[in-house]
Structure formats: C-alpha cells, structure tokens
Amino acid sequence: MSELADDDLLAGIRGYWEATDPAPDGMVARLQAAAALAASDTDLDIELMLLVERTEELAGARGSSTTAYTLRFAHDGVDLLLRVSTDGTHPRIDGWVVPPSPVAVTVLRDDDTLTTLEVGDAGRFELPDLTPGMLRLRLEPLDGSTPFMTPAFEI
Amino acid sequence: MVLLIVVTFPSTALPEATVTIGGPATERPGDVWGEAASAFERWSAGDAVALDELVRVMTPVLWHVVRAYRLAPEVAEDVLQTTWLSLVRSRASIHEPAAVGGWLTTVARREAWKVAKATGRGIPVEDEELARRLPDEGSAEAEAVRRDGESQLWYAVDRLSERCRALLRIVAFEHRPDYTKIAADLGMPVGSIGPTRGRCLQKLRALIEEDGDDDV
Numbered sequence: 001m002s003e004l005a006d007d008d009l010l011a012g013i014r015g016y017w018e019a020t021d022p023a024p025d026g027m028v029a030r031l032q033a034a035a036a037l038a039a040s041d042t043d044l045d046i047e048l049m050l051l052v053e054r055t056e057e058l059a060g061a062r063g064s065s066t067t068a069y070t071l072r073f074a075h076d077g078v079d080l081l082l083r084v085s086t087d088g089t090h091p092r093i094d095g096w097v098v099p100p101s102p103v104a105v106t107v108l109r110d111d112d113t114l115t116t117l118e119v120g121d122a123g124r125f126e127l128p129d130l131t132p133g134m135l136r137l138r139l140e141p142l143d144g145s146t147p148f149m150t151p152a153f154e155i
Numbered sequence: 156m157v158l159l160i161v162v163t164f165p166s167t168a169l170p171e172a173t174v175t176i177g178g179p180a181t182e183r184p185g186d187v188w189g190e191a192a193s194a195f196e197r198w199s200a201g202d203a204v205a206l207d208e209l210v211r212v213m214t215p216v217l218w219h220v221v222r223a224y225r226l227a228p229e230v231a232e233d234v235l236q237t238t239w240l241s242l243v244r245s246r247a248s249i250h251e252p253a254a255v256g257g258w259l260t261t262v263a264r265r266e267a268w269k270v271a272k273a274t275g276r277g278i279p280v281e282d283e284e285l286a287r288r289l290p291d292e293g294s295a296e297a298e299a300v301r302r303d304g305e306s307q308l309w310y311a312v313d314r315l316s317e318r319c320r321a322l323l324r325i326v327a328f329e330h331r332p333d334y335t336k337i338a339a340d341l342g343m344p345v346g347s348i349g350p351t352r353g354r355c356l357q358k359l360r361a362l363i364e365e366d367g368d369d370d371v
Binding site: 004006009010011012013014015016017018019021022023024027028030031032034035036038039040 | 323
C-alpha cells in the first residue's frame with residue numbers, strides 16, 4: 001500500500017470510531033432537550049428563587065376553618081415570604097420582601113399576567129381575591145437590577 | 156415551542172447524527188466546524204431552533220473526544236450535558252462564531268479529564284507509548300466490522316497502543332487541536348505531542364504495511 005497522507009489516515013480513524021463506538025441512540029435528542037431547557041431559562045434573564053421553607057399553620061384556634069401556610073423563597077440575599085390563606089371564599093397572599101426594597105410584583109399564571117403592583121419601602125404587599133391554582137411571582141427591583149422569579153406554587 | 160420541535164427529533168435527526176459506515180464518515184472536521192459556527196451565529200441572533208442544529212452537529216464530535224478518555228457511555232453523556240449547559244451559560248462570552256467548535260471541544264476535554272481523574276479511569280499514562288496492543292484485544296465489534304470488508308487501516312487501528320488510539324481519536328475529530336492542553340491531559344511532555352502524533356500516525360502506517368505483507 002502506498003504511503004497514506006495524514007489527512008487520509010485521520011479520515012479513516014474517524015470512520016473506524018464512528019462505526020465501532022458511535023454516539024448512543026437518543027443522546028442527541030436528550031442533549032437538545034437539555035440545552036433548549038437551559039436556554040429558555042437564561043433567555044428570560046431572570047434569577048430563579050428557590051423555595052427554602054414551607055410552614056403549615058394549624059387551623060385557627062377560634063374554630064375558624066381557615067388554614068394558612070407560609071412559603072419562603074430565597075435567592076442571592078433576597079427573601080420573599082408569602083403567607084397564603086383563605087378569607088372567606090378566595091385565597092389571598094400577604095407578602096414581604098426581606099430586606100425591604102421597592103419592587104414591582106407581577107402575578108403570573110400560565111405565562112399570563114394576572115396583576116402587577118408596586119411594593120414600597122416597607123416591602124409588604126397584599127394580593128386578595130385570587131382564584132385557586134398554580135401561580136408564579138416575578139419581582140422586579142425598581143432600581144433596575146436583575147428580576148427574580150419564584151417557581152410555580154399552588155394556592 | 157422549542158420543546159415541541161425537540162420531541163420530533165428522534166425520528167428525523169438521529170440518522171444524520173449517528174454517522175454510519177459508508178455515510179459522511181469522512182466529513183472533514185473543518186466542515187463540521189463551519190456548520191457549527193453558522194448555527195451558533197443564528198442562535199446568538201435569536202433563532203432558538205439553531206441551538207438544536209448546533210447540538211446535532213457537534214455532539215457526535217464531542218462524543219468521540221470524550222470517549223477517548225475511557226469514560227463509560229453514561230458518564231460520557233453527563234460530560235456532554237455539562238458541556239452544553241456551559242455553552243448556554245457562556246454564550247455571551249463567545250464573540251467569534253468560528254471559535255465555538257474549539258470552545259466546545261476544549262470544555263468537553265477539560266470536563267472529561269476531570270471526571271476521568273476523579274474516577275480513576277483516566278488514560279493510562281504508564282503505558283509504553285507505542286507498545287502494540289495484541290491483536291486479540293481488538294473489540295469484537297471492530298473485528299466483525301473489519302471482516303465485513305473494511306480496510307487494513309481499521310485492523311491497524313485495532314492494534315495500536317491505547318495511548319496512540321486515544322491521541323489519534325482526539326486529533327482525528329478535533330479541527331485544530333490545542334496540543335498543549337492535550338499533552339497535559341495525556342500526561343505527555345508539552346513539547347512531545349506534535350512528534351507523538353506523528354509517531355502514532357507512522358506506527359499506524361507501519362501496521363497497515365505489515366498487514367498488507369502478511370496477506371501476500
């Protein structure tokens with residue numbers, strides 16, 4: 001056999017490995033899904049808050065059937081405390097941003113915006129008269145820093 | 156939207172992604188790099204679907220580079236996933252689309268080396284560099300495929316030393332490999348990898364010749 005050029009040998013080596021140890025079936029599709037999912041999160045340019053605590057409150061001591069629970073989300077030194085309760089027929093949320101700072105809070109359901117309100121220096125806000133279901137809250141600091149988003153949670 | 160498109164891929168994309176014998180197996184790395192650069196450029200400009208194309212084009216290349224580090228298939232896939240997530244996170248830092256192929260293979264090699272070292276499954280550095288593997292160490296798959304009429308070259312690759320096989324596998328799939336980095340990965344002196352690549356290729360030529368002589 002005449003002397004083969006480096007490029008010919010390397011092409012043959014590629015053929016060898018492609019035949020003897022090809023990428024597993026389905027791997028490309030799995031990696032495409034993983035990359036697309038990661039990209040969809042970063043495309044929003046939003047920091048995801050994590051649920052760090054969930055506390056159930058016992059039913060009201062005065063015989064009321066109201067139950068409530070508290071969720072605490074956190075990211076990068078910002079805490080979001082949510083007390084979810086029912087006043088009469090509708091769920092409501094009382095929220096606190098800790099440390100208190102002016103933010104715009106947007107309530108999202110299935111990517112639709114239900115309402116947006118501004119939170120003042122006290123960092124406290126109320127969302128009365130909600131309907132049950134999954135929600136996400138988006139917090140946009142009024143100083144223009146990166147917005148935060150909670151994972152979806154059920155009320 | 157993007158996920159819907161992904162779901163359709165197993166039936167349409169895989170035949171292209173897993174190159175078969177007689178297919179575009181000898182596609183030059185330069186062509187793959189060009190496709191990757193184009194897909195990256197479109198993705199950066201906001202075309203979300205182009206990311207699928209980039210993953211489809213580059214994943215087989217990254218697979219071969221990572222598997223040269225002797226990682227188990229599922230570990231290799233984890234390394235590839237880490238590599239792709241790194242790319243998504245670092246998109247803004249890659250200013251030159253043409254650099255994306257080299258960026259990906261570098262990250263994949265770095266991660267593969269780290270994992271191989273942690274699991275004690277790295278490339279054997281104590282191997283006599285050019286020691287010949289015994290013919291019966293060739294994988295059954297390679298033997299079967301070879302008997303199906305493939306070239307002497309394949310038989311010769313089968314008999315190369317582990318380290319030459321690993322080195323040439325990386326060199327064959329990378330476009331312009333960074334010899335300094337590969338040298339560190341394979342535990343070779345920095346300056347020796349160029350000559351080692353040459354020696355491994357020369358060894359391969361000798362094995363091909365030898366096999367040819369045997370047949371006469």
